[in-house]
Amino acid sequence: MTQILSAGTDIEAPPQAFAETWSYFKENRGAVIGLVIIAALVLVGATADLIAPYSPILTNNSAFLKPPFWQAGGSLAHVLGTDAIGRDMLSRLIFGARLSLSIGVAVTALSVLCGTILGLTAGYFRGVTEIVIMRVMDIILTLPSLLLAIVIVAILGPGVVNALLAVSIVLLPSYVRIARAAVITEMAKDYVTAAKVSGVGGIRLMINEVLPNCAAPLIVQATLGISTAILDAAALGFLGLGAQPPTAEWGTMLADAREFVLRAWWVVTLPGIMILITVLAFNLLGDGMRDALDPKLKR
Amino acid sequence: MLRFLVTRVSLIVPTFIGITLLVFVLTRLIPGDPIETMAGERGIDPVQHQRLIHEYGFDQPLFTQYGFYLFRLAHGDLGRSIVTHRPVIEEFASLFPATIELSLCAMLFAIGLGLPAGILAAVRRGSIFDHGVMAASLTGYSMPIFWWGLLLILLFSVLLGWTPVSGRIAVLYYVPSVTGFLLIDSLLSDQAGAFASALSHIVLPAIVLGTVPLAVIARMTRSAMLEVLGEDYIRTARAKGLSGFRIIAVHALRNALIPIVTVIGLQVGVLMTGAILTETIFSWPGVGKWLIEGINRRDYPVLQGGTLLIGGIVMAVNLLVDVAYGLINPRIRHSL
Numbered sequence: 001m002t003q004i005l006s007a008g009t010d011i012e013a014p015p016q017a018f019a020e021t022w023s024y025f026k027e028n029r030g031a032v033i034g035l036v037i038i039a040a041l042v043l044v045g046a047t048a049d050l051i052a053p054y055s056p057i058l059t060n061n062s063a064f065l066k067p068p069f070w071q072a073g074g075s076l077a078h079v080l081g082t083d084a085i086g087r088d089m090l091s092r093l094i095f096g097a098r099l100s101l102s103i104g105v106a107v108t109a110l111s112v113l114c115g116t117i118l119g120l121t122a123g124y125f126r127g128v129t130e131i132v133i134m135r136v137m138d139i140i141l142t143l144p145s146l147l148l149a150i151v152i153v154a155i156l157g158p159g160v161v162n163a164l165l166a167v168s169i170v171l172l173p174s175y176v177r178i179a180r181a182a183v184i185t186e187m188a189k190d191y192v193t194a195a196k197v198s199g200v201g202g203i204r205l206m207i208n209e210v211l212p213n214c215a216a217p218l219i220v221q222a223t224l225g226i227s228t229a230i231l232d233a234a235a236l237g238f239l240g241l242g243a244q245p246p247t248a249e250w251g252t253m254l255a256d257a258r259e260f261v262l263r264a265w266w267v268v269t270l271p272g273i274m275i276l277i278t279v280l281a282f283n284l285l286g287d288g289m290r291d292a293l294d295p296k297l298k299r
Numbered sequence: 300m301l302r303f304l305v306t307r308v309s310l311i312v313p314t315f316i317g318i319t320l321l322v323f324v325l326t327r328l329i330p331g332d333p334i335e336t337m338a339g340e341r342g343i344d345p346v347q348h349q350r351l352i353h354e355y356g357f358d359q360p361l362f363t364q365y366g367f368y369l370f371r372l373a374h375g376d377l378g379r380s381i382v383t384h385r386p387v388i389e390e391f392a393s394l395f396p397a398t399i400e401l402s403l404c405a406m407l408f409a410i411g412l413g414l415p416a417g418i419l420a421a422v423r424r425g426s427i428f429d430h431g432v433m434a435a436s437l438t439g440y441s442m443p444i445f446w447w448g449l450l451l452i453l454l455f456s457v458l459l460g461w462t463p464v465s466g467r468i469a470v471l472y473y474v475p476s477v478t479g480f481l482l483i484d485s486l487l488s489d490q491a492g493a494f495a496s497a498l499s500h501i502v503l504p505a506i507v508l509g510t511v512p513l514a515v516i517a518r519m520t521r522s523a524m525l526e527v528l529g530e531d532y533i534r535t536a537r538a539k540g541l542s543g544f545r546i547i548a549v550h551a552l553r554n555a556l557i558p559i560v561t562v563i564g565l566q567v568g569v570l571m572t573g574a575i576l577t578e579t580i581f582s583w584p585g586v587g588k589w590l591i592e593g594i595n596r597r598d599y600p601v602l603q604g605g606t607l608l609i610g611g612i613v614m615a616v617n618l619l620v621d622v623a624y625g626l627i628n629p630r631i632r633h634s635l
Binding site: 155276 | 571
């Protein structure tokens with residue numbers, strides 16, 4: 001025993017929480033790829049004004065449906081071609097990245113915030129409050145997600161902000177459930193009772209004792225939620241219920257491109273590839289986060 | 300068993316009432332006067348307006364109105380479409396078979412491909428095939444299916460000319476409706492080519508609608524099989540000298556099926572969401588396309604009635620899955 005201990009002179013200090021998570025995370029090749037793609041997309045979205053060659057809504061009357069530069073008829077003036085009313089595809093895709101990422105982050109932030117508050121409330125007060133909140137969540141879960149989002153947008157009227165609200169509501173239940181479950185488990189523990197006895201108030205209990213215990217599943221769910229949010233917002237845009245023209249949004253771009261499927265492959269394929277890559281990257285990142293933050297689930 | 304049934308059914312009652320409330324509130328929240336909306340662009344004179352308001356009970360308190368709404372609902376009255384003036388429930392019933400047919404074909408595709416792929420991936424764990432299945436299923440799960448549909452149209456309809464772009468069957472065929480499923484009706488109608496036409500129309504939409512379920516089923520099958528293959532009784536079966544095929548098909552798969560069947564049951568909601576998008580892309584005459592058209596025409600009774608019916612159907616199917624699950628697995632029904 002002593003031998004082993006003395007041999008281990010280079011025993012490391014217990015790893016920090018972040019360092020440990022990172023060491024698990026970076027072993028997962030898919031997750032790292034996802035992170036790199038997301039970082040690149042964020043960079044592109046943030047610098048859209050600088051790197052986009054044209055304004056996303058600038059029409060060029062002399063260049064309708066120009067193909068990308070490598071195809072006959074294309075030119076380097078419009079690297080990825082132009083759409084049906086002569087707008088530069090590359091610029092629209094770049095600005096679309098900014099919008100889609102913003103929607104994804106805003107939706108997730110909103111539903112994590114509201115969901116956590118509702119979940120903590122339900123778990124802390126129990127009784128009627130809990131029943132009402134959880135029943136409403138059941139209704140949201142029962143209706144097909146896109147149908148509910150469509151109904152909400154039909155009430156509020158189409159547009160980016162309303163689509164964002166609709167998707168946030170649809171995504172609420174998972175966060176509510178995670179937060180509620182965490183409150184109920186933690187409140188029964190002795191250290192929480194001790195804190196209560198020493199006079200710690202409800203809100204402080206929630207923030208100091210309960211939230212740290214459900215942070216990991218919330219973060220994982222939020223990462224995966226961003227991909228759902230981007231996908232649903234794009235679907236609403238495609239159905240004409242999300243971002244309205246001329247806003248450069250990938251789903252809306254696809255809806256506009258539908259009638260040109262026969263003669264202009266680039267207006268149909270490019271926005272979809274962007275959606276797929278972005279959603280895939282967030283799913284890869286979310287899977288990686290889950291494995292890293294909750295090693296129990298993996299092994 | 301009876302207690303299990305009663306508990307399960309009583310659990311969905313409040314949820315269903317909640318949905319009726321949501322749908323009712325929807326009518327009240329829509330901006331504008333409902334009578335004017337119904338009258339459309341022609342307008343309406345004040346006397347008639349007043350009479351209709353009274354007739355529809357819009358001058359009653361909200362609570363009474365909700366009561367009236369429930370009463371009509373109990374009598375199967377979901378209102379009339381503003382555009383076609385036909386009862387909503389009739390329109391829904393005439394379009395729903397097309398959606399069911401598409402969904403069934405999509406599930407057939409998803410299970411037929413996903414189950415074997417998941418099993419093989421689990422048996423050949425770590426192989427190139429396994430990695431391929433996992434990558435493909437993650438891609439399928441992340442796929443914006445409205446774009447996937449356009450891509451398939453681009454490839455198979457435009458470039459290769461193999462399949463038609465939209466609709467359910469070529470216009471030159473008239474198939475009398477027997478079951479409502481065109482694949483079956485066209486076979487019964489004895490018209491050469493009608494079945495082939497119906498089949499070629501359904502292939503692409505079914506693939507598009509089945510993509511997300513396929514990804515989920517393949518992934519679930521793989522992980523369920525991996526878990527079962529590590530069990531002691533599999534080792535025992537191997538030690539007994541049973542053939543690899545028998546071990547996988549009889550011993551492992553049967554036990555892995557429970558989580559797989561659950562996941563398949565959970566796809567109903569996914570299918571309904573997907574049907575809205577798929578039917579819009581392929582102009583498939585089902586309830587999904589009908590709903591979207593209803594929104595674009597501001598046909599609110601259609602939106603309300605459709606939402607309620609789809610919500611009710613999803614709930615009913617989930618209940619059936621739950622009950623079937625309780626029948627198969629006694630532990631579930633006694634755990635209540």
